[in-house]
Amino acid sequence: MLPKRRIYELSVFSGFILLAGLLIREPYYQNVLIFIGIHAILTVGLNLLMGYAGQISLGHAAFFGIGAYSSGILTATHGWSPLSAMLVAVIVTAVIAVIIGIPSLKLTGYYLAMATLGFGIIVYIMFREMSQFTGGASGLVGIPPLSFGKWTLGTGTDYFFFVWGLLFVVIVLSLNMVDSQVGRAFRAIHDSEIAALSLGIDTSRLKLKVFVISAVYASIAGSIYAHYITFISPSSFGFMFSIKLVTMVVIGGMASIWGALFGAATITILPEILHVFAEYDVIVFGIILIVVMIFMPQGLTCGILDAWQKSKRLARKRALMEQKARL
Amino acid sequence: MDLAAQTLQFLFSGITNGAIYGLIALGFTIIYNATEVINFAQGELVMLGGMIMIALSKGTNLPLPAGFVISVSIVSIVGASFERFTIRPLKNPTQIGIIIITIGVSILLKGVAMFIWGKETLSSRPFSHSPPIHVGSATLDPQSLWILGITFGILLLLQLFYQKTITGKAMRACAFNKRAAGLVGIPTQKMILLSFVLSAAMGAAAGVAITPITMCSYDMGTILGLKGFCAVVLGGLGSTIGSVVGGFILGIVESLGAGLISSSLRDAIAFVLLLGMLFVRPQGIFGIKEVKKI
Numbered sequence: 001m002l003p004k005r006r007i008y009e010l011s012v013f014s015g016f017i018l019l020a021g022l023l024i025r026e027p028y029y030q031n032v033l034i035f036i037g038i039h040a041i042l043t044v045g046l047n048l049l050m051g052y053a054g055q056i057s058l059g060h061a062a063f064f065g066i067g068a069y070s071s072g073i074l075t076a077t078h079g080w081s082p083l084s085a086m087l088v089a090v091i092v093t094a095v096i097a098v099i100i101g102i103p104s105l106k107l108t109g110y111y112l113a114m115a116t117l118g119f120g121i122i123v124y125i126m127f128r129e130m131s132q133f134t135g136g137a138s139g140l141v142g143i144p145p146l147s148f149g150k151w152t153l154g155t156g157t158d159y160f161f162f163v164w165g166l167l168f169v170v171i172v173l174s175l176n177m178v179d180s181q182v183g184r185a186f187r188a189i190h191d192s193e194i195a196a197l198s199l200g201i202d203t204s205r206l207k208l209k210v211f212v213i214s215a216v217y218a219s220i221a222g223s224i225y226a227h228y229i230t231f232i233s234p235s236s237f238g239f240m241f242s243i244k245l246v247t248m249v250v251i252g253g254m255a256s257i258w259g260a261l262f263g264a265a266t267i268t269i270l271p272e273i274l275h276v277f278a279e280y281d282v283i284v285f286g287i288i289l290i291v292v293m294i295f296m297p298q299g300l301t302c303g304i305l306d307a308w309q310k311s312k313r314l315a316r317k318r319a320l321m322e323q324k325a326r327l
Numbered sequence: 328m329d330l331a332a333q334t335l336q337f338l339f340s341g342i343t344n345g346a347i348y349g350l351i352a353l354g355f356t357i358i359y360n361a362t363e364v365i366n367f368a369q370g371e372l373v374m375l376g377g378m379i380m381i382a383l384s385k386g387t388n389l390p391l392p393a394g395f396v397i398s399v400s401i402v403s404i405v406g407a408s409f410e411r412f413t414i415r416p417l418k419n420p421t422q423i424g425i426i427i428i429t430i431g432v433s434i435l436l437k438g439v440a441m442f443i444w445g446k447e448t449l450s451s452r453p454f455s456h457s458p459p460i461h462v463g464s465a466t467l468d469p470q471s472l473w474i475l476g477i478t479f480g481i482l483l484l485l486q487l488f489y490q491k492t493i494t495g496k497a498m499r500a501c502a503f504n505k506r507a508a509g510l511v512g513i514p515t516q517k518m519i520l521l522s523f524v525l526s527a528a529m530g531a532a533a534g535v536a537i538t539p540i541t542m543c544s545y546d547m548g549t550i551l552g553l554k555g556f557c558a559v560v561l562g563g564l565g566s567t568i569g570s571v572v573g574g575f576i577l578g579i580v581e582s583l584g585a586g587l588i589s590s591s592l593r594d595a596i597a598f599v600l601l602l603g604m605l606f607v608r609p610q611g612i613f614g615i616k617e618v619k620k621i
Contacts, residue, residue, distance in 0.1 A: 050423070056422070056423055056426075058426070103605075103606040104605075104606075107605060107609055109422050110365055110422060110564070111564075111605060111609050113422070113426060114556070114560055114601065114605060115601075115602060115605045115606070117553075118557070118598040118599075118601040118602045118605070119598075119602060121553065121594070121595075121598045122595050122598045122599060122602070125592065125594055125595040125598075126595070129591045129592060129595075239549070239553070243427075243430055246423070246426075246427065247427060250423060250424070250427055279441070280438060280441070280442055282434055282435075282437065282438035282441075283434075283435060283438035283439060283442065285434060285438075286431045286432065286433075286434035286435030286436075286437075286438055287431075287435060289427060289428070289430070289431035289434065290413050290428055290431040290432060290435070293424050293427050293428045293431065294413065294416050294417060294428070297417070297418070297419065297421065297424050
């Protein structure tokens with residue numbers, strides 16, 4: 001069962017979803033919000049892996065892509081229903097995650113980063129080169145919108161509620177996990193894998209578990225993405241997207257589920273704001289990335305909270321001084 | 328062309344590419360040894376070297392050696408400011424933080440290059456105008472010999488620097504144990520700066536040497552950097568000889584694989600090798616340090 005604080009947080013969150021869904025009607029803003037939701041499903045999963053269990057993945061775009069392409073190919077080419085395609089996509093992703101996770105998760109630090117990076121690039125090249133299935137570099141077209149039986153998601157509002165509803169479920173599941181014994185075991189692995197091992201925690205099993213869970217989240221996000229934009233091409237699932245996901249997690253703050261949501265929102269909105277710089281927005285993006293990492297290595301959430309607490313402490317100090325001066 | 332001649336041709340291009348990968352891998356290794364930073368912007372330094380060379384030689388009659396020196400110096404300055412403004416201010420560097428910062432720098436450099444030179448692919452003159460050399464029924468581009476020469480020249484100079492000069496020895500001490508090096512009076516901060524300068528210079532040299540063959544565009548750095556990175560892992564993270572050997576192995580296997588099996592999977596070969604090596608022997612061919620495996 002979730003503790004009281006979590007229930008409070010979740011009710012605020014669901015209130016926000018309801019309000020945003022009912023009030024925001026502008027297609028552009030709805031579109032941005034839907035992308036924030038999709039990215040947040042990905043980053044909540046990646047944060048379980050990176051923030052809680054301390055395992056780096058530089059290839060998470062691959063799982064997102066496997067989900068998107070499995071759904072896309074099964075529905076557009078073979079005429080499956082979106083729901084069954086999504087389930088198959090989840091199974092395919094989980095199996096691949098187990099196969100790649102068992103040898104990779106034996107590695108630590110940079111080596112794990114390299115292994116996941118290599119995996120991500122290989123998958124990206126497969127999307128590009130297996131053109132008889134994937135449509136190659138020009139992409140896969142004609143993916144139908146999401147539908148469940150007779151009900152088809154048509155409007156932006158439909159997608160908004162679906163994506164954010166799913167995100168809500170994902171967040172509840174993840175909060176439940178991090179507050180449980182499994183979550184504490186993850187944090188133990190993060191701090192010292194050897195200590196965790198000597199306390200009787202089956203670390204390799206747990207690491208694999210969280211790796212597969214985060215891959216499955218990514219796959220579901222990928223399936224929804226494919227159905228939402230109805231067209232996918234390999235460039236959406238390359239190295240840069242993996243990096244963007246990692247950035248969302250780090251900027252949002254490691255080991256914080258709500259931080260992941262915040263990071264996803266920040267990195268998704270940023271290019272929209274930087275639009276004024278046209279194609280040179282990457283320069284500004286690079287600078288922001290560097291500056292945030294240098295000055296707020298704990299992420300924006302913690303950085304802002306720290307600054308706020310510091311200013312509060314300063315204010316209290318000043319009040320105390322004034323009191324003393326009066327005496 | 329029969330199979331033997333074809334194989335020879337692939338071998339030639341593999342050796343050329345291998346020399347390039349080796350040179351880029353050396354850049355990674357120098358920085359890694361001094362700071363344990365993996366510099367994801369290494370490929371962008373190569374691109375900058377090539378781009379500056381092209382910009383210098385366009386329309387002017389600047390002699391080649393002068394262009395080479397200017398290009399390498401400019402990129403070295405970029406490398407120095409890279410260290411000074413992004414790596415040194417870090418208080419408690421974490422691996423993930425370093426990865427993101429160096430990737431941030433690579434995005435920035437790529438953006439700046441696009442801003443200055445646009446998106447076209449540019450080419451530069453080869454170093455010498457001699458005709459291609461025929462070996463059996465295969466041909467060898469003279470530029471390949473230049474690349475090989477530069478790689479081996481730099482490797483030799485680097486070894487001399489590490490073994491014979493006091494600064495080189497200080498850098499090795501720094502790589503071995505930074506704290507102890509600091510205790511005996513080695514200015515570790517300066518050594519780190521020097522490692523970035525050296526590595527940037529090496530990247531620029533690689534860039535200048537390869538543009539006559541590969542051409543140059545603002546976004547060519549990423550894949551080159553990643554390939555150099557594969558070479559580092561093959562040879563063993565932290566080993567100087569290993570990175571050059573890893574580069575050659577990668578270049579040759581890639582070229583033969585692309586030529587004899589499938590050219591569309593060319594880029595995948597490097598990463599399949601990378602994964603294979605990581606899963607079987609993560610410390611690489613020449614790796615001495617035991618990789619922590621749990």
